[in-house]
Amino acid sequence: MKRTLWIILFVFIAMQFIQTEKINKQTPKELEIKAPEPIMTMLKNACYDCHSNEVKWPWYSNIAPLSWMIDRHVSHGISALNFSEWENYTEEEKKKELKEIFRTAYASMPLADYITFHEEADLTREQRTMIRDWTGVKK
Numbered sequence: 001m002k003r004t005l006w007i008i009l010f011v012f013i014a015m016q017f018i019q020t021e022k023i024n025k026q027t028p029k030e031l032e033i034k035a036p037e038p039i040m041t042m043l044k045n046a047c048y049d050c051h052s053n054e055v056k057w058p059w060y061s062n063i064a065p066l067s068w069m070i071d072r073h074v075s076h077g078i079s080a081l082n083f084s085e086w087e088n089y090t091e092e093e094k095k096k097e098l099k100e101i102f103r104t105a106y107a108s109m110p111l112a113d114y115i116t117f118h119e120e121a122d123l124t125r126e127q128r129t130m131i132r133d134w135t136g137v138k139k
């Protein structure tokens with residue numbers, strides 16, 4: 001029993017040596033999405049940690065294996081949609097992303113396990129409706 005605990009401790013410590021990269025790419029402010037208040041505040045509070053170059057890394061993002069999970073969400077999120085580089089998208093891509101935002105705002109976004117740790121990302125139905133209306137997508 002004691003030996004098992006030592007092994008677990010050893011593995012846990014060893015895992016800490018596999019660190020993730022936590023850099024926010026520097027991009028010109030002009031490329032950022034422009035949305036009226038309060039949409040912008042909602043995007044910043046609920047989406048920017050996975051869809052921008054302004055990711056705020058919480059302290060627990062330094063602890064493996066949580067750090068690996070967070071890193072995966074952030075890198076997948078950014079490659080799917082990046083609000084900091086919105087103006088690099090073509091008109092067609094923007095239209096597609098707005099449609100995706102419209103679709104996910106009532107469903108999968110922000111990710112449920114993110115909301116557990118970030119109260120400010122727990123958007124109400126009304127706030128989600130505001131985001132959907134802002135996309136301009138016809139119901």
Ligand code: HEC
Nearest residue numbers: 046047049050073076077080081100101104109110111114
């Ligand atoms: C904890 C991280 C996280 C947060 C917070 C988050 N997302 Fe995501 N989002 C992801 C990941 C990861 C993907 C890629 C999912 C996939 O491909 O399955 C994604 C995909 C998307 C997509 C699909 C993009 C595409 O073209 O495929 C949209 C749209 C989206 N998110 C919108 C939002 C919006 C709007 C918010 C805020 C209300 C938000 N997300 C918050 C992680 C996050």
